[in-house]
Amino acid sequence: MSLASSLFSHPHQAFSTGFYRNESFDYELRILLGHATYGASDTGEVLSALTDIGDKDYEGWYEGWFDLGSRIFEQAEASANAGHPRSASNAYLRAASYFGVAVNAVDGLSDDSVLVPTFRHHRQAWDRFVDTTQHLVERVRIPYEDTTMPGYFFRPPGEVRRPTLIMVNGSDGPISSMWVSGGAGALERGYNVLMFDGPGQQSMLFEHNVPFRHDWEAVITPVVDFLVDRPDVDASKLAMYGISQGGYWVPQALAFEHRIAAAIADPGVVDVSxxxxxxxxxxxxxxxxxxxxxxxxxxxxxxxxxxxxxxxxxxxxxxxxxxxxxxxxxxxxRKYRLEHVAGSITTPMLITDPEGEQFWPGQSSRLAELSGGPTTVVPFTAAEGANLHCQPMARRLTDQRMFDWLDEQLNL
Known part of the structure; x- marks a missing residue:
């Protein structure tokens, strides 16, 4: 039975047969449904936005998410103006997620002149979430070469030194996705959380034309320098998490920066090319x-x-x-390869290994083989609802496994 006939004959099997025949649309949808776990989307909003969008309707895909983001942002503004910050914060976060999908959808359009304006809508919604959230958060500027990298430092209540999770984004995810991919889970467990835009990521790319770099240690060492000087950071309990292409950048940095006590690659990436x-x-x-x-x-x-x-x-x-x-x-x-440096890693690493990994199959195991430090490879399966790249619809399960491991590594 073909994928299409299976989908229409057995709509309850959408998880296994696909919500869309267009693989990019299908994967983005799974990510958004997973975002509902931490309030960064609402399932009904997401599914209703798809009603009139076909498999090849790239214009409709962009417009659907941009329009939804705009509508939810207006709701957030109304709640904020009426003195309801909790409702406003929730809606701003969802709007940021929807605008984030629209940013990536721009490349399907005939005209990409809307890229930077769409990104600014996304970042405005995220910043308004930061302004209204109940969580303690500080905007920071991390010194980097002759400029700075923008970031957000979240912390639990209390004036004590805490373990701190450095979050390394992937190649194209909006910063709001980091909230779902470990940020909120870390705060629940008493960690400080640092999210930032590195070279080639989000504002550094779209507004400052700073490209990716393969030698990510040049990024992480300034980040660590910034953190160890803070009175609320326990410098002996620094952890690092990298999602998607961050699964390359994290081990690359670990080969040179040894002040990280434990790290997670989600998944492991040895050769980006x-x-x-x-x-x-x-x-x-x-x-x-x-x-x-x-x-x-x-x-x-x-x-x-x-x-x-x-x-x-x-x-x-x-x-x-x-x-x-x-x-x-x-x-x-092709410069983004770890074979020649992975043996210098000494930091313990957890490496996720999801069934059906689309982009770098087999590389999680390969990273474990190459690493000079102790590694733990954790499989995720379709039977658990946790397959595909970065387990998009199983972020609570991912948090459970990686933070249980991290707590043990840091003796928390």
Whole structure:
């Protein structure tokens, strides 16, 4: 039975057969449904927004999430103006999630001029959540080279030194998704939480044109320097969590920065380029290996013209590298490898290993093999509702397993 016929014959099997035949739409939807766990979406809002959006309706996909974000933001403003900060905070957080999906949906449009304005809607909603939340939170600027990185430092009540979780985002997630992916769970357990935009991420990319870098230790060492000077941080109990491509950046940083007591890679990523190269024919990869940039770029351009979907995906994935040309972009991505540094890791690491990992299958186990420090590989399965990249619909289960492990590592 085909995926389509199975979906329509057995709608109750949407979890296994897919909510959308469009894999990108389906995965984004799963992420949003998982966000409801910590109040960053509402299931009915999410499902109702999909009513008229088809599998190839990229314009409708963008408009649906932007319109929903706008509507919920207006509700948040009304609650705030009426003196209901708790309701306002909840709605601002949901609006930030919906605008975050719209930001990533821009690459499906014929005109991407709405990218930065859409991002600013998202960040405005997130900042209004920060302004109205009951949690203690401080906006921070982390010194970084000749500039600063913007961040948010959340802490539980009480003037004591606490364990602190440094959260490393992935390649394209909005900062509001970090709330669901460990931030709220850490606060519940008495951790401080630092979220920030690093090079190539969110505001650093969209507003300051700062690209990704493979040597993430140059990012994390300033972050650690910033934290150890704070009177509310226990410098002996620093932990780090990386989601999606953060599963590369975290171990990369650990190979050089040894002040982290324990870390989590969700999932483990040894070679970022593997998720790119699997879509490129072997003959084209040979051109890349042989350094034939002009021929490679010519043939890639022909392929992109033949497929709008491929062109959309390339724009989405290549933007944070800020490189010119197909060859130069892939040459940069191929620097994101851990084989030559992973043996220098001494920090204990938990590595998630979800069934059906779409982007870096098998790399969690490979990272465990290469790491010079103790590792714990934790499988997640479809039977638990916890399959696919970063367990999008099982964030409570993910929190349970990673924080139980982290508490034990930090002797909490």
């Amino acid at each position: 593997a998720s790119w190269l699997k879509h490129i024919p072997r003959g084209m990869q040979n051109l890349l290996d042989e350094g034939k940039a002009e021929v490679f770029d010519r043939d890639m351009a022909m392929g992109m013209r033949a497929s709008k979907d491929n062109g959309r995906l390339w724009r989405f994935r290549s933007r944070p590298y800020l490189t010119e040309g197909y060859y130069n972009t892939l040459a940069e991505v």
